[in-house]
Amino acid sequence: MPSKHTQQAIARLADLTPRQIVAELDRYIVGQDEAKKAVAIALRNRWRRQQAPEGIRDEISPNNIILIGPTGVGKTEIARRLARLAGAPFSKVEASKFTEVGYVGRDVESMVRDLVESAIDMVRTERENEVEDLAYERVDERLLDLLLPRPSEATAEGQRGATTSAAAGGAGSGPSLFVVSSGGEVAREGGSPEATKERYNRTRDKLRQLLRDGQLEDREVEVEVTQQGAPMFDMLVPQGAPEGVENFSEMLQDMMPKRRKKRTVKVSEARRILLDQELEKLVDMDDVTSDALERVEKMGIIFLDEIDKIAGERSQMGGPDVSREGVQRDLLPIVEGSNVQTKYGMVKTDHVLFIAAGAFHVSKPSDLIPELQGRFPIRVELKPLTEQDFVRIMTEPENALTKQYAALVSAEGAPLTFTEDAIAELARIATGVNERMENIGARRLHTVMSSLLEDVLYDLPDRGTKPITINGATVRDRLKAIVEDEDLRRYIL
Numbered sequence: 001m002p003s004k005h006t007q008q009a010i011a012r013l014a015d016l017t018p019r020q021i022v023a024e025l026d027r028y029i030v031g032q033d034e035a036k037k038a039v040a041i042a043l044r045n046r047w048r049r050q051q052a053p054e055g056i057r058d059e060i061s062p063n064n065i066i067l068i069g070p071t072g073v074g075k076t077e078i079a080r081r082l083a084r085l086a087g088a089p090f091s092k093v094e095a096s097k098f099t100e101v102g103y104v105g106r107d108v109e110s111m112v113r114d115l116v117e118s119a120i121d122m123v124r125t126e127r128e129n130e131v132e133d134l135a136y137e138r139v140d141e142r143l144l145d146l147l148l149p150r151p152s153e154a155t156a157e158g159q160r161g162a163t164t165s166a167a168a169g170g171a172g173s174g175p176s177l178f179v180v181s182s183g184g185e186v187a188r189e190g191g192s193p194e195a196t197k198e199r200y201n202r203t204r205d206k207l208r209q210l211l212r213d214g215q216l217e218d219r220e221v222e223v224e225v226t227q228q229g230a231p232m233f234d235m236l237v238p239q240g241a242p243e244g245v246e247n248f249s250e251m252l253q254d255m256m257p258k259r260r261k262k263r264t265v266k267v268s269e270a271r272r273i274l275l276d277q278e279l280e281k282l283v284d285m286d287d288v289t290s291d292a293l294e295r296v297e298k299m300g301i302i303f304l305d306e307i308d309k310i311a312g313e314r315s316q317m318g319g320p321d322v323s324r325e326g327v328q329r330d331l332l333p334i335v336e337g338s339n340v341q342t343k344y345g346m347v348k349t350d351h352v353l354f355i356a357a358g359a360f361h362v363s364k365p366s367d368l369i370p371e372l373q374g375r376f377p378i379r380v381e382l383k384p385l386t387e388q389d390f391v392r393i394m395t396e397p398e399n400a401l402t403k404q405y406a407a408l409v410s411a412e413g414a415p416l417t418f419t420e421d422a423i424a425e426l427a428r429i430a431t432g433v434n435e436r437m438e439n440i441g442a443r444r445l446h447t448v449m450s451s452l453l454e455d456v457l458y459d460l461p462d463r464g465t466k467p468i469t470i471n472g473a474t475v476r477d478r479l480k481a482i483v484e485d486e487d488l489r490r491y492i493l
């Protein structure tokens, strides 16, 4: 039974038309219209395929994509934003990793397990947010129990003498004068149980107020913590073990009884520990798991980076080529749709969307084995970014660099603005450096911008809160020396 959230997410997906998807992507990514269009269609096609009658559904092959383009032009960013706006579980993996020594022929399925982990995190966070208020309330009450043990618990143990020692003992574990006096009073006066109770409640209410006002954060209390079993199972897994063995050792770990231990900590830390415990009680992990598995199967997106590195000349015998082709063969069933065993249960990958990316400088998509090519029918090329694109990238997206830096600087109380000619100058410099050195695309803007603003960031907050304006001249002054000096350029920009 899917949760309300999963149902909402799936319903929202039904509402997301390709045009809307592109419009959403436009908020973060400049240009690359064809790539945006292609991913929008792929996402929508997955939904369309799920709607198709069963008979034909299996005949429609998945619409996976290959994004082809040089470094730093937005491939990863497009995939990541797509996943986020779809509310889809997302995981990113470098295909080349599976050709590395020690990985050969092994564990391509781990990408699906990663995806499941990301879905579990996502769903658990959602659930935790729902019960967070309640959890905090419960934590407060438990902290109060620790700060001021209940008289009923104490009297249950025996006579009044015990009450005194329990109350004093509980209070004595920290420098808690407040509790000692009230606890002592309660015990000494004796009186009717009702009176005791009432006095206790009054004290507790006062303490609760102090706790909420943050005045008890440094008091010490004793909490019970659970410790993970020994991590020795990792050592039991031999290098190059067949897939699934790692999983098995994790399962063993989960089965080990957890050791409990008492620790004396400050209230502030106790709150963190107790919050974890309360959230764990309030969130039903079986529910989270089944929900997460469903979300992976219906909405998951796997980003397969560096796919060009596993394409290559069809192999002669031996050498790394065999392993590359081997990885492609291992990928086939997963991309086509198969059942993958994870520690949370079986996952069907039939509707997982795969977005592959690569520069394809040396190899071409046609160098992939034909079966795999067939599973990635949509190919789209991303263009190198122009100077004009850089101007827009620095200013337009909601997370544009100039906005990021302005936010950083305003934390010190100073407004930071860039004039138009400053932006133009920055774009010109970034383009120039990309041309003369390696073209690292929009990533160049990060290095240029951080050199430009180094002084500003260093001088704050000492220089006060007067507004800072960066204009073209500032940019030239600050960066001229670096841009013109080849060695500096190589290291700094």
Ligand SMILES: Nc1ncnc2c1ncn2[C@@H]1O[C@H](COP(=O)(O)OP(=O)(O)OP(=O)(O)O)[C@@H](O)[C@H]1O
Residues within 6 Å of the ligand: 028, 029, 030, 031, 032, 069, 070, 071, 072, 073, 074, 075, 076, 077, 078, 359, 393, 397, 441, 442, 443
């Ligand atoms: N078209 C764009 N619009 C806005 N920002 C962009 C664009 N292209 C790249 N960026 C920014 O540049 C950085 C690098 O982009 P991204 O990670 O998408 O590169 P990539 O194409 O995946 O490169 P690589 O092949 O090296 O992985 C990110 O911070 C991203 O925000």
Ligand SMILES: [Mg+2]
Residues within 6 Å of the ligand: 075, 076, 077, 305
């Ligand atoms: Mg990338």
